[in-house]
Amino acid sequence: xKRFKAMVMAGxxxxxxxxxxxxxxxSGSSGGSGGLIKVxxxxxxxxxxxxxxxxxxxxxxxxxxxxxxxxxxxxxLKNDEQLQAAQGFITEGVDYLLISAAETTGWDEVLTKAxxxxxxxxxxxxxxxxxxxxxxxxxxxDMAKEGETAVQWLLDQKLDVYNVIHIQGAxxxxxxxxxxxxxxxxxxxxxxxxVVQQTATWDEAEAKKIVESVINxxxxxxxxxxxxxxxxxxxxxxxxxxxxxxxxxxxxxVMGFDCNRWALRELLAGNWNYDGQCSPFQAQIISDIIQxxxxxxxxxxxxxxxxxxxxxxxQNDIDTYGLGE
Amino acid sequence: xxxxxxxxxxxxxxxxxIPVVAIALLVIFNLIRDPSFFGVDLAxxxxxxxxxxxxxxxxxxxxxxxxxLAMGMTLVTAACGGQDISVGAAAAIAGSVFVKVLKTSPxxxxxxxxxxxxxxxxxxxxxxxxxxxxxxxxxxxxxxxTLILYTCGRSIxxxxxxxxxxxxxxxxITAIGSFIPGIPIPxxxxxxxxMAIVFKLLFKFTALELFTQSVGINQSAARLNGINSTxxxxxxxxxxxxxxxxxxSIGVSRLGLINHETLLLDVEMDTIxxxxxxxxxxxxxxxxxxxxxxxxYVIQMLTITLYAMKVSSTDVKAYKAIVIILLVVIGSPVVxxxxxxxxxxxxxxxxxxxxxxx
Numbered sequence: 317x318k319r320f321k322a323m324v325m326a327g328x329x330x331x332x333x334x335x336x337x338x339x340x341x342x343s344g345s346s347g348g349s350g351g352l353i354k355v356x357x358x359x360x361x362x363x364x365x366x367x368x369x370x371x372x373x374x375x376x377x378x379x380x381x382x383x384x385x386x387x388x389x390x391x392x393l394k395n396d397e398q399l400q401a402a403q404g405f406i407t408e409g410v411d412y413l414l415i416s417a418a419e420t421t422g423w424d425e426v427l428t429k430a431x432x433x434x435x436x437x438x439x440x441x442x443x444x445x446x447x448x449x450x451x452x453x454x455x456x457x458d459m460a461k462e463g464e465t466a467v468q469w470l471l472d473q474k475l476d477v478y479n480v481i482h483i484q485g486a487x488x489x490x491x492x493x494x495x496x497x498x499x500x501x502x503x504x505x506x507x508x509x510x511v512v513q514q515t516a517t518w519d520e521a522e523a524k525k526i527v528e529s530v531i532n533x534x535x536x537x538x539x540x541x542x543x544x545x546x547x548x549x550x551x552x553x554x555x556x557x558x559x560x561x562x563x564x565x566x567x568x569x570v571m572g573f574d575c576n577r578w579a580l581r582e583l584l585a586g587n588w589n590y591d592g593q594c595s596p597f598q599a600q601i602i603s604d605i606i607q608x609x610x611x612x613x614x615x616x617x618x619x620x621x622x623x624x625x626x627x628x629x630x631q632n633d634i635d636t637y638g639l640g641e
Numbered sequence: 642x643x644x645x646x647x648x649x650x651x652x653x654x655x656x657x658x659i660p661v662v663a664i665a666l667l668v669i670f671n672l673i674r675d676p677s678f679f680g681v682d683l684a685x686x687x688x689x690x691x692x693x694x695x696x697x698x699x700x701x702x703x704x705x706x707x708x709x710l711a712m713g714m715t716l717v718t719a720a721c722g723g724q725d726i727s728v729g730a731a732a733a734i735a736g737s738v739f740v741k742v743l744k745t746s747p748x749x750x751x752x753x754x755x756x757x758x759x760x761x762x763x764x765x766x767x768x769x770x771x772x773x774x775x776x777x778x779x780x781x782x783x784x785x786x787t788l789i790l791y792t793c794g795r796s797i798x799x800x801x802x803x804x805x806x807x808x809x810x811x812x813x814i815t816a817i818g819s820f821i822p823g824i825p826i827p828x829x830x831x832x833x834x835x836m837a838i839v840f841k842l843l844f845k846f847t848a849l850e851l852f853t854q855s856v857g858i859n860q861s862a863a864r865l866n867g868i869n870s871t872x873x874x875x876x877x878x879x880x881x882x883x884x885x886x887x888x889x890s891i892g893v894s895r896l897g898l899i900n901h902e903t904l905l906l907d908v909e910m911d912t913i914x915x916x917x918x919x920x921x922x923x924x925x926x927x928x929x930x931x932x933x934x935x936x937x938y939v940i941q942m943l944t945i946t947l948y949a950m951k952v953s954s955t956d957v958k959a960y961k962a963i964v965i966i967l968l969v970v971i972g973s974p975v976v977x978x979x980x981x982x983x984x985x986x987x988x989x990x991x992x993x994x995x996x997x998x999x
């Protein structure tokens with residue numbers, strides 16, 4: 317029995333040696349394949365939203381083999397899985413690590429390791445709470461500015477009174493913090509009244525329930541500020557069932573974010589009033605920096621953002637700036 | 642007389658004691674908090690139909706998907722002594738198929754909706770029989786077997802529509818997810834009633850209920866009596882598949898949009914809870930589908946109550962958990978037995994006293 321155990325142990329040991337040798341050989345050979353720049357992208361899954369889908373497609377299109385890149389990707393909504401994948405990419409030895417983190421915290425250690433390994437890190441779409449020295453550049457959407465643009469638009473409507481239902485995204489995400497900030501400032505200084513502020517964690521059906529409960533409580537409201545298009549659609553479904561008019565010339569102003577094409581069509585039809593965009597196209601900017609085509613003066617590069625008003629939106633805007641279908 | 646009392650104290654409604662008491666407590670709590678909470682109004686919706694509205698309608702309407710899933714889950718629980726945790730993911734798949742078929746051409750007709758629903762049903766039944774095969778033939782623990790689909794289901798749903806979140810806009814879809822013109826009751830509620838009737842008829846005209854119970858109570862004994870336990874287990878998963886397709890299609894129709902990441906998110910846990918609150922034995926055997934349906938409404942009423950109290954939706958889950966722990970503990974056999982003993986002792990003492998007094 318003992319001998320058998322020893323044999324098994326020896327076998328396992330030998331096998332693992334062979335395997336690691338193979339692994340090392342494998343990565344060695346791929347490293348020599350035509351001098352492609354190895355890029356590891358850590359992102360949220362494309363299924364998260366129309367934004368993410370466009371973002372992932374953009375990344376895959378720009379960091380293609382034709383453009384001289386070898387692309388490795390990992391998609392997860394969970395920060396710890398993303399961290400593990402980042403570790404994996406560092407061990408595999410990529411040249412560049414591009415990260416759009418699920419959460420803003422917990423990245424210090426991994427990014428320090430990347431730096432020690434000589435891997436250059438770019439952040440895209442979302443910022444991370446780390447020292448600036450740990451990354452080359454961050455190409456981000458200024459979510460706070462996006463929120464401010466939207467709230468400024470709302471103030472420009474010069475309503476007599478602002479009774480706002482505020483439906484938030486997943487708490488703690490960059491998009492939620494940015495889109496909430498500007499509105500919270502208005503609640504704080506009293507220019508707008510908060511009817512209810514709830515998170516629907518990007519869930520359309522949850523958003524509908526929240527609005528329904530407000531309608532049932534009999535509270536008066538004239539603005540729905542939903543932090544993405546899906547939740548705005550959920551909110552509108554509740555309004556429709558209750559017979560409350562919305563959109564251009566309606567009782568309730570509906571605001572969404574992300575600029576999905578279907579949402580912009582709702583705007584064009586006058587069912588909604590405003591849609592804020594946060595540009596998902598960062599890949600080209602990063603590629604230009606990697607290839608030395610642009611030099612950067614600041615580590616933080618702000619992507620251009622847009623906001624659309626239902627009264628001025630054109631079909632052309634939908635075709636150019638809309639996401640998804 | 643005392644015998645009757647005893648029966649009521651030790652659960653006069655039998656299995657339904659816990660769900661009925663729970664729903665009664667919630668109703669009383671709400672009536673004290675806000676007497677107008679259950680007020681139902683007739684209002685015109687934006688399509689110009691006269692419809693019912695109010696918290697009560699929100700509760701009954703909002704719990705529809707959950708109630709339908711709970712019916713199927715009860716059967717699986719009874720037959721297999723375990724639960725399917727993949728219903729949410731499977732519903733996302735079914736919903737995606739539903740939309741995919743509808744999106745094949747721009748026009749949406751009644752026949753096409755029916756076709757889309759049948760396709761969704763078939764796909765959900767295939768996934769159901771996949772789960773069922775793992776459980777019934779390979780004898781894998783139901784929770785582990787369905788963990789596979791739970792993990793990969795939403796990715797499969799993602800592939801079906803190529804990662805997009807397609808939207809549907811058609812009066813037929815609105816009629817399914819919201820109101821049929823001329824009928825003031827939300828359509829999902831009507832679908833729940835229809836499903837409940839189908840189950841009732843199924844149990845009345847077939848021996849499914851009896852067979853399921855006997856497989857759940859003692860598999861070997863059932864087999865010795867000529868019941869094919871493998872088939873019964875498989876069948877329960879396939880029936881759950883139909884329920885999944887129905888609730889997935891309702892979920893999609895409500896908003897005219899499929900988002901496979903959020904469609905019926907975390908519904909599997911609520912479904913299992915509904916079955917548990919319904920007083921069903923989670924280890925299999927005897928079951929009452931009515932209990933699970935009431936369980937579903939308890940959960941929804943709890944959610945809506947918390948929303949009406951303006952509890953932050955991040956905290957809702959925590960409050961829900963507290964109430965549910967209480968319900969499940971009170972409904973547990975240990976507490977029931979203790980309570981029964983305590984009550985019978987009390988009654989005994991009292992009758993002794995009356996004897997003394999006489």
